[in-house]
Amino acid sequence: MIGEKTERISRCRALVTGAGGFIGHHLIKYLKDKGYWVRGVDIVTSKFEATTADEFEFLDLRRWANCLQAARGIDEVYHLAANMGGIGFITNVKAQVMHDNVLINAHMLEAARLHQVKRFFFSSSACVYPTYKQVRPDITGLKESDVYPAQPDNEYGWEKLFTERLCLDYYQEHGLETRIARFHNIYGPLGAWRGGREKSPAAICRKVAEAEDGGFIEIWGDGKQTRSYCYIDDCLEGIFALTQCNIREPLNIGSDRMVTISELADMVMKIAGKRLTKNYDLTKPQGVRGRNSDNSRVKKLLGWEAKVSLEEGLARTYRWIALQLKKHRQPAQGPDHMDSAPRWTEETLETVYPHRRT
Numbered sequence: 001m002i003g004e005k006t007e008r009i010s011r012c013r014a015l016v017t018g019a020g021g022f023i024g025h026h027l028i029k030y031l032k033d034k035g036y037w038v039r040g041v042d043i044v045t046s047k048f049e050a051t052t053a054d055e056f057e058f059l060d061l062r063r064w065a066n067c068l069q070a071a072r073g074i075d076e077v078y079h080l081a082a083n084m085g086g087i088g089f090i091t092n093v094k095a096q097v098m099h100d101n102v103l104i105n106a107h108m109l110e111a112a113r114l115h116q117v118k119r120f121f122f123s124s125s126a127c128v129y130p131t132y133k134q135v136r137p138d139i140t141g142l143k144e145s146d147v148y149p150a151q152p153d154n155e156y157g158w159e160k161l162f163t164e165r166l167c168l169d170y171y172q173e174h175g176l177e178t179r180i181a182r183f184h185n186i187y188g189p190l191g192a193w194r195g196g197r198e199k200s201p202a203a204i205c206r207k208v209a210e211a212e213d214g215g216f217i218e219i220w221g222d223g224k225q226t227r228s229y230c231y232i233d234d235c236l237e238g239i240f241a242l243t244q245c246n247i248r249e250p251l252n253i254g255s256d257r258m259v260t261i262s263e264l265a266d267m268v269m270k271i272a273g274k275r276l277t278k279n280y281d282l283t284k285p286q287g288v289r290g291r292n293s294d295n296s297r298v299k300k301l302l303g304w305e306a307k308v309s310l311e312e313g314l315a316r317t318y319r320w321i322a323l324q325l326k327k328h329r330q331p332a333q334g335p336d337h338m339d340s341a342p343r344w345t346e347e348t349l350e351t352v353y354p355h356r357r358t
Contacts, residue, residue, distance in 0.1 A: 013037045015070060017061060017108060018080035019053060020044040022191035023123070023183075023235065027078055028053050030236045041070045042081065048190045048324075062103040067111035076119045076243065077112050079105070084156055087220070089196050091285045094155045101156075105163040109170050109178075119177045121243045122167050124250060126184045126291055127157030134288035137226045141256050141294030144182070144249065153288050164250055171248055179243050184254025184293040188232030188313060189320035200261060201229055201268075201317060208268045208276065209322040216277040221286030223262030223278060228292045230254040231313035234306040241302045254293035255306040261286075264314075271315050272322075 014031050018024040019040025025048075031038050032052050040053035043060055059066040061081050071077060083093075083100040105122070112120045129142045130151035152158045167178035187201040194206055207217040230238075230253065238253040259267075262278060269276055299305050 012075045013039070013073060014076045014078060015039050015041065015074040016053070016078045016080065017041050017070065017104075018082060018123075019051065019056065020046050021080060022188075023186055023232065024078075024080045025049075025051065025190060026188070026232050027080070027236060027239065030240065031078075034240070036076075039070070039074065046190065061108060062100055064107050064111075067104075067107040068114070071108070071111040071115045071117060074112075074115060074117055076121070077108065077117050078121045078123075078239065078243070079108050080123045081108070082123070084197070087200075087285045087287045091154060091287075098155045098159050101159045102162065105159070106166065109163075109166060109176070113170060113174050113176050117176070119179065119243055120167070120170075121179045121181070121239060122163060123239075124160045124164050124180050124182045125157060126182055126252070126254065126293065127154060128152050128161040128164065128182060129157075129291070131288060134291050137224050137260065137290045139226065139258075139290035139292055141258075141292045141296075142252070143294045144252060144297055147250075168248065178248060179245070180248075180250040181239060181242055181253040182250050183230070183235065184252060184291070185227055185229045186232055186235045186254075187229050188317055191232075193321045193324060200227065200264065201314060202321060204261075204265050204268050205314070205318045205321040206325070208265070208272050208274060209318065209325050211274065211276050213274045214276070216279050217265065219261060219265060219278050219280050220284035221261065222280050222282060223265070224260050225286050225288070226258045226260050226290040226292065227264075228255045228258050229264075229310055229313070230293075230306050231308035231310075231316075234308050238298070238302075238304050241304050242298075245302055247301055251298045251301065252293045252295055253298065253304075254295065255310070256293050256295045257306075257310060258290070258292040259310065267311060267314055268318055271311075271318050 014036045016024050016028050020042035025046040028038050028040055029052050038053045039055040040051055041057050041059050045051055059070055061067050081104050083097050128147055131153040164180050170176040171178050192198040193202040211217050
């Protein structure tokens with residue numbers, strides 16, 4: 001039985017969209033280690049190391065023809081491509097996020113159907129959960145059933161929820177086997193660490209690494225807002241387990257350990273061996289007041305749970321970001337809500353796909 005599964009995987013051809021991004025880049029390596037043949041698709045490659053994909057194609061997936069090209073000859077699609085970033089980005093760039101991601105997701109589902117893809121994994125987000133359930137720092141974990149009545153706190157959450165429904169519709173009407181994970185703050189090395197698209201663990205690691213011992217760091221908000229964080233290695237295990245199972249309903253993939261942003265900063269300072277003053281900026285975006293993952297359902301159905309402690313994951317992430325700062329020896333460019341090298345500007349797209357309007 002195990003031999004049959006290994007042989008099936010070794011023949012399996014996977015597509016990873018968003019392959020130049022943080023999770024996509026790691027996922028390619030994970031699937032290659034499993035014996036998959038992998039095609040990666042994105043408008044950029046990883047800035048930090050070469051891809052291990054068997055093929056890598058530069059394709060703007062907002063265009064229908066490119067989605068058809070990306071999905072050709074593929075057995076499993078791992079769909080991670082999205083225009084997204086940290087809280088400063090998604091609260092400032094709204095129409096573009098909705099426009100780009102709805103096109104990408106709808107086109108990729110239809111392309112997968114036409115190419116008779118066997119399984120389609122969609123990376124949703126904890127941003128789908130309603131604002132009214134996240135108004136206190138001491139929130140209880142969010143269950144998958146909590147998503148309705150719907151009231152996501154930003155457009156990124158709305159387009160994720162829309163695509164969740166579209167995935168279920170594609171199974172019901174066309175028999176496309178879709179799988180949906182709601183990610184809760186995935187972090188780790190090889191991700192954005194400056195420029196505006198980084199998430200809070202990377203941003204705090206960078207700020208602590210930049211600060212002189214005895215100095216200060218800036219914290220967005222009052223520091224009492226709460227979150228849970230899932231290390232990339234655990235996320236990859238969850239993605240694969242969910243894709244291979246027979247469960248089509250959305251499942252949380254995250255840690256259920258909740259900390260305040262201030263506590264997160266304290267943990268990073270301890271890792272760095274620095275004593276820093278935390279200056280709180282109440283004018284900056286901070287998202288919902290509290291968010292945590294209830295993992296009871298994913299543990300029951302998949303036997304999956306996050307294993308890497310927050311302390312260990314942050315230590316790995318901090319060491320990597322500190323090394324990047326040492327290599328670059330320059331501060332982040334521009335204010336935190338701007339991206340010094342954005343993935344989705346017109347200039348970037350013209351460079352990698354100059355004839356997309358023709």
